[in-house]
Amino acid sequence: MAESLISVSNLYKRYGSKNVLKGVNLDVAEGQVMALLGPNGAGKTTLMRIVAGLARPNRGDVTLGGVSLGKAGTELRRYIGLVSHLPLLYDNLSGWENLAFFARMYDMQTPEPRIEAVLHAVDLWQRRRDAVRTYSRGMLQRLSIARAILHNPPVLLLDEPDTGLDQTSSQMLHSLIRQLGASNRAILLSTHNLDRALEWADSICLLRDGKIAYQASAATLTGASLRQLYAEASAS
């Protein structure tokens, strides 16, 4: 089980002349959930975007299951699911239509049972025929998770999936992450909520100023020790 699914090595990224990432290395193994923490501007979203293939690193490489992202063609994108802080959905289409569209984009065969299953999993089956523009923030976020897991990707990237979620949605997300992480999948999750990171993730990675400041197993940390580390990282 120790095989690393997401492997980031020596990643550098500049935007214009601003260095956002300065040599990031990390590995997420199969069945593992890693939480990315860090103050705003630490490079969490940039890292996520590079791993998702939406941005190109200036130096370094990302490999997913041993295949380099830089060299792979479009097919490798099948193995990535992304939840970002934007919903990445079409407002004027219904929940079902959104998922059906993305199923076609992923060349899924007989997608209907799968769409039904994920809609049940995020508890949106009842609202499947309503236009997404009528959904609440929590429902949008849940549908966005349904979109990310629709094609059953082994690599899941969740960029602040918990922002703006109510209690029920948040619990649902937690159980989904538990469930997904249990099968042989790798999850990279960024959040601002330290307690949630400890609760949801197997390991913690603290990003500061484009570098990894601290990395440890979640089991070795308590809420208080993590809070202190985070405060140190944010201060300097």
Add this chain to the structure above:
Amino acid sequence: MSVLLQTEPNNNALVAPPSLENQPVQMHTGGGVGAYLRKVGAIADKDLRAEIRAKEVFSTMTVFSVLAVVIFGMAFDLRVAFPTSVVPGVLWAVMLFTGVLGLNRSFGAEVDRGSLAALLLAPVDRSAIYFGKLLANLFFLLATQCITLPAILVIFNVNIFQTWILVSLLLGTVGYVTVGTLFAALSASVRARESMLPILLLPVMLPVFMAGTKITGLVLDGKGLNDIQRWLGILIAYDLIFLVVAFLVFDLIWEEL
């Protein structure tokens, strides 16, 4: 995992990633031309479906084009003795200005809601996104012209429902959306994109505009295919050149979102 992550485009090879709920997901990988065309169709279909729900693009375009025809009608009515001498210009100018409204929404909406990222994340060639959008834009423009042409007929009392005028309009619209869709993608994530697109697009559309007005004018003067064929040639050359070039450069646009 290494078996799963094979990226060679094995045509029609079925791949089942590990299942969470013991429910394998069957996906074609690679897929060749058939899959490519299916995705082009899916993107166009998605745009049309969204438009049928919201009626944002089509309604603004038709209202704008009718308004423009009315304004041109008023502008010329006072001085122009023969409406046939201004109708070619009116037809093509209205077509150029109206199209910009639709093209702006084409990628603008995707950028605003972030759904463009989801499209780029999917295993789809960038050019398939381009052709899907092109088809949807072509449909919107042609549908709008179904309203513009009768409006011109009513206001100017000139019959423009003649075969070669309609053919030139179709060819011209293809050329227009070919370049327009590409520039819409370029300007979508730029500041002040709504005003930027016409500035980028209109100077490049001049050959289409000249050929279109000339064909319309010649046909209204009662000329036949012999007189208009060089202009049809310009339109066809324009369409082909820019379809190929757009196909070649479209990949470069979203290397980085």
Add this chain to the structure above:
Amino acid sequence: MSTTTLPQRTLARTNGWATAQVVINVLTAGAMATLMWASLLYAKDAANLAGVEQTAQRIFYIHIGCNVGAVLAFLVSLIGSIAYLITRKLDWDRVTQASIEVGTICALGTTLSGSLWAKPTWNTYWTWDPRLTSITITLLIYIAYLLFRNGIDNRQTRARFGSIYALIAFLSVPLTYFSARWFRSIHPVIMNGSNPDAQGGFGVGETMGHTLLVATVAFSLLFCSLMFQRWRQLRLEDRIEEIREEIE
């Protein structure tokens, strides 16, 4: 990169180029002065023209000169944008930007001098002549390119989008030219060929030929000198931006 070597290296590099710049500036100034003398004094009057038309004909040398600059800018920016898309070196993008900026001035000069010349000769400031139409459309594309670049924040995206736009837009210019050619043309064809509809044409005598050559050389040099200067300036601008970011 240590702090002591950086300014020295920059200085050393700048010095080599500064010398080149001075040489080309001096050559340009000499050539432009020669052109002024040749076009106003040396060139004989056009024999078949009279009165105002004869005097106005001397605009021709500046008109052609500006046109040479605009066409050079067009070609250099096309090369620059293709080279950028292949190599992804920002220096090529700066070549495109610098030549388009200089080209804008040249194209503006061509259009304005053409209008001034057209009024006494054709009795109109404007006509839908293919060359006039093409240069004006090129000018509009230049301006659109500069406005477009301005709206993009990310340096790499700015270079990539600018190059794509320049490439596509310039491909349409030959088509514009051929379309406009099939409209009736009254532009005199000076160099070769004959246009039965042309008005204001004149035979090119020996002194006129010399002056024309001087104009071509002088404006080519002027384009090179201005473009080179601007290219270096753009390089420094980017460098300043980088250093500012490093300090922060």
